[in-house]
Amino acid sequence: MIERTYIIGRDEVPCLVRLGEGESLRWTIVALPGTSCRLSIEIDLDGPGASVDLAGLYLCRESEDVQINVLLKHNSGGCVSRQLFKGIVGGTARASFDGLIYVKQDAQKTKAYQENHTILLSDKAVVESRPQLEIYADDVECSHGATSGFLNADELFYMRSRGIREEEARRLQMISFISPVAERLSEDLKAEIYDSLA
């Protein structure tokens, strides 16, 4: 199991990884506020039983430009890939996620899942999400989902009605939104991220 956390701008993210039989990889990629980037990653699952668990978080609060491209190739059967990318985009920032899942004709019993969810904090922020599936095998289980929206007004009022200040209520909502990715991170990095949401 190769387990790693990459902070874009601090760490070099490999652009191509090939996994052989039974190998597995668990990556978490983080773009902290103030980071603009153009990131392209290709992960090839070349041997049976290989698996990828890829999560990403991008926090763009001002005028960042974040572009993330993921190409996930199921070249061999019996492999599993999971992707979860979450973003919070405010100010005049732009964030895009392109994710292509490619399943080769003889890559039967493939399982591939991909999700990309974003929260917009301003009317001027722009998010794009382009999930794509290219499947040539017939015995596969694949799903992808993408959502984008604003912080939930009912949640906000509920918290404020209990005495939680509006800014703190928003921060709690953001922490809640990113928690499925944030829980993979070290306590120090989590604290750094939570502080940046204030």
Add this chain to the structure above:
Amino acid sequence: MNDVLLEIKNLHAGIEGKEILKGVDLVVRRGEVHAVMGPNGAGKSTLGAVLAGRPDYKVTEGSVIYDGRDLLAMAPEERSWAGLFLSFQYPIEIPGVSITNFMKAAINARRKAQGLEELKPAEFLKLLKEKMAFVQMKGEFAKREVNVGFSGGEKKRNEIFQMAMLDPAFAILDETDSGLDVDALKIVADGVNALRTPEKSIMIITHYQKLLEYIQPDVVHVLKDGRIVKTAGRELADRIWAEGFESIND
């Protein structure tokens, strides 16, 4: 100390340009329990939402004085710090936020606003356990995400739990009794009755009189088409039960 806690005068309010409250007048004195009854669509929940400061409801006319202050000028969190509490008819789910963290944020926000230090973890835990026992919630409850996967009864008990934690001076219960079985109803009623003191007031919004068998109101109002059409003692609730809302017109 002024005897009157809440004074609503000629309150007009609505949502998305539609007027729902059309001139509500109502006075709540300290220590009183008021019941606001009325048919569906009369504006009962709107009244609760406007008093708690829900932003999408707009007040177009009238005034609300709470404890000597202009309630309508206060943000929802300021109203909470001033002791106002609304038990939601449909409690909101907040995935990813535990009950513990939610209540810690709420209590410490108020303490900060009052110039007090944050509650020490041990003190907070003691309070949490005491109030959980009070609404008969088990240990794992504190770790659960707020209202996520809760049954209808659990959501209402969670509202009463939050009320007990925040110990409000004025509690509004919006249809807290709807959809509850008798056991849950008793837990809710015990929670409310424990709050009854000579200084505190309660407004129970309901369209059944069932809850009023457990919590005896001092004053009963009938709200119809955005106005209070009748105000009387608890015997009014019995009359509504026997005759229905149609017979109550003035």
